[in-house]
Amino acid sequence: MVGLSLGETHFIQGGIAQDLRCDGRKRLTYRPISVETGVIPQTNGSARVRMGATDVIASVKAELGKPSLLQPDKGKVSIYVDCSSTAEPAFEGRGGDELAAELSNALQRCLLGGKSGAGAGIDLSSLIVVEGKICWDLYIDGLVVSSDGNLLDALGAAIKAALSNTGIPRVQVAAGTSNDEHPEVDVSDEEFLQFDTSRVPVIVTLTKVGRHYIVDATSEEESQMSSAVSISVNRQGHICGITKRGGVGLDPSIILDMISVAKHVSEQLINKLDSEIASAEAEEES
Amino acid sequence: MEYVSPEGLRLDGRRPMEMRQIRAEIGAVSKADGSAIFEMGNTKVIAAVYGPREVQNRSQQISSHALVRCEYCMANFSTGDRMRKSKGDRRSTEISLVIRQTMEACILTHLLPRSQIDIYVQVLQADGGTRSACINAATLALADAGIPMRDLVTSCSAGYLNSTPLLDLNYVEDSAGGPDVTLGILPKLDKVTLLQMDSKLPIDILENVMQLAIEGCKAIANYIREILLANTKQLEYRRGV
Numbered sequence: 350m351v352g353l354s355l356g357e358t359h360f361i362q363g364g365i366a367q368d369l370r371c372d373g374r375k376r377l378t379y380r381p382i383s384v385e386t387g388v389i390p391q392t393n394g395s396a397r398v399r400m401g402a403t404d405v406i407a408s409v410k411a412e413l414g415k416p417s418l419l420q421p422d423k424g425k426v427s428i429y430v431d432c433s434s435t436a437e438p439a440f441e442g443r444g445g446d447e448l449a450a451e452l453s454n455a456l457q458r459c460l461l462g463g464k465s466g467a468g469a470g471i472d473l474s475s476l477i478v479v480e481g482k483i484c485w486d487l488y489i490d491g492l493v494v495s496s497d498g499n500l501l502d503a504l505g506a507a508i509k510a511a512l513s514n515t516g517i518p519r520v521q522v523a524a525g526t527s528n529d530e531h532p533e534v535d536v537s538d539e540e541f542l543q544f545d546t547s548r549v550p551v552i553v554t555l556t557k558v559g560r561h562y563i564v565d566a567t568s569e570e571e572s573q574m575s576s577a578v579s580i581s582v583n584r585q586g587h588i589c590g591i592t593k594r595g596g597v598g599l600d601p602s603i604i605l606d607m608i609s610v611a612k613h614v615s616e617q618l619i620n621k622l623d624s625e626i627a628s629a630e631a632e633e634e635s
Numbered sequence: 636m637e638y639v640s641p642e643g644l645r646l647d648g649r650r651p652m653e654m655r656q657i658r659a660e661i662g663a664v665s666k667a668d669g670s671a672i673f674e675m676g677n678t679k680v681i682a683a684v685y686g687p688r689e690v691q692n693r694s695q696q697i698s699s700h701a702l703v704r705c706e707y708c709m710a711n712f713s714t715g716d717r718m719r720k721s722k723g724d725r726r727s728t729e730i731s732l733v734i735r736q737t738m739e740a741c742i743l744t745h746l747l748p749r750s751q752i753d754i755y756v757q758v759l760q761a762d763g764g765t766r767s768a769c770i771n772a773a774t775l776a777l778a779d780a781g782i783p784m785r786d787l788v789t790s791c792s793a794g795y796l797n798s799t800p801l802l803d804l805n806y807v808e809d810s811a812g813g814p815d816v817t818l819g820i821l822p823k824l825d826k827v828t829l830l831q832m833d834s835k836l837p838i839d840i841l842e843n844v845m846q847l848a849i850e851g852c853k854a855i856a857n858y859i860r861e862i863l864l865a866n867t868k869q870l871e872y873r874r875g876v
Contacts, residue, residue, distance in 0.1 A: 388759075389679070389712060389713075389759060389760050390677060390760070391677065391712075391713075391714075391715055391760055391762070392712050395712070402665040402666060404663075404664070404665075406710075406759065408710075408712040410712055410717045412717065429711060431710060431711060433681075433708060433710075433755070433757045434683075434706050434708060434755035434757070435664050435667065435670065435681055435682070435683035435755045435756075435757050436664065436666070436683075437666070438685050438691075438753055438755075441706055441753070441755070442706070442723065488711075488712075488717050490710065490711045490712045490717075492710050492711075492712075492757075492759075494663070494664060494681060494757070495663075495664045495665060495666060495667075496666070497665070497666060
């Protein structure tokens with residue numbers, strides 16, 4: 350991206366101070382969000398989310414694996430993010446690796462909770478087939494196709510939509526197997542289980558520009574940011590994870606203010622997102 | 636295993652000379668100078684073109700014509716079994732080179748000296764015929780970017796299974812171990828710009844299979860021309876001409 354001139358910089362910052370951004374939005378308004386589910390039929394679940402010119406694809410693949418020794422009664426979930434070169438020439442080769450790693454770590458922190466699995470948006474116990482022996486491994490892949498700021502919120506929304514779209518085959522365990530052997534499983538081609546995604550949080554990123562903070566920053570606005578705080582909030586209003594980016598320090602009272610604002614903004618975002626996901630699913634079934 | 640039934644139907648219900656459903660969309664990536672999504676059945680590819688622009692690496696600059704660069708990448712979720720592959724593995728490098736050479740042959744590079752054209756191709760879903768879909772997507776993206784070209788390059792694959800030439804192989808047919816011919820042509824100029832074949836094939840049957848692939852390429856060219864024409868009419872309408 351070509352750098353901004355001093356006049357453009359002042360225009361953006363002045364607009365934010367006046368609560369009128371370059372595209373006419375207020376400080377706490379999102380760009381139009383559109384959701385499409387089932388875009389990659391070969392996966393167990395997939396979704397595509399567009400926020401303005403930001404375009405991301407998320408997919409979920411389920412594989413049978415072995416549970417972790419620390420939590421033999423829980424399945425496993427991992428999140429990976431890839432920045433496609435189509436989004437930005439700078440992502441060519443290994444150029445996107447740093448941003449991809451930052452995004453996947455932030456998503457892991459915001460959506461999966463701690464090592465114990467408590468607070469995760471998905472009930473990991475529902476992924477167990479045979480305790481200690483067989484479980485479902487969920488691989489969540491995010492792909493950035495077009496990048497115009499606020500990738501974290503878009504990826505969080507896409508992952509939530511992809512989980513809503515996910516169908517996991519029902520698994521029958523052979524009855525005649527003795528306990529110490531490796532169990533034989535029969536994976537159904539007809540029956541699928543679906544997740545309850547009402548507890549999956551959404552991510553709201555508040556970007557500080559000048560003396561104010563905004564939601565859903567475009568890439569121009571992000572180039573003017575001093576710092577950004579991403580807060581994931583679920584439907585019950587609980588904070589599930591916080592990530593701060595940018596080197597400039599923030600006053601603690603401002604951070605608390607940001608958290609309460611994020612909680613308020615997330616209510617509208619969750620409602621908007623849930624209705625978009627429901628209509629996308631309905632459209633896919635027709 | 637039987638890939639063509641006695642009634643002449645393939646595993647997915649197609650006739651031997653029938654293509655999978657083709658779909659294309661222009662302008663998928665708004666920040667790119669040109670972009671397109673191309674689908675051949677379950678194979679789904681997105682391409683973006685940046686340029687012509689200033690050469691990033693000065694040592695690669697060519698004073699008489701444009702430098703064309705290409706990067707091909709597969710998403711982790713694009714295959715049936717999930718894979719974790721970094722960019723730059725051997726297959727990606729080979730396909731990047733193939734796409735670059737094919738597009739270089741059709742871009743009028745001498746009109747854009749000392750500049751650089753970047754083509755980025757991302758596979759969203761792979762179900763056979765991936766490199767053909769990539770070439771078709773790149774062609775659409777270049778046209779969307781307004782880069783001068785001799786002709787549209789279109790590509791199609793063909794194979795030979797159960798003593799029958801087959802057009803536009805899908806993944807199961809591709810994995811069957813029979814010969815696989817990938818062909819890229821300039822349809823108006825009637826020139827071949829890409830030809831790859833693996834496995835064994837008698838030369839007289841090769842002619843038949845190649846001819847079949849050429850017909851497939853021309854069908855794709857007609858479809859791409861329709862898409863571009865509709866896009867141009869849309870632009871014309873918006874400009875109020």
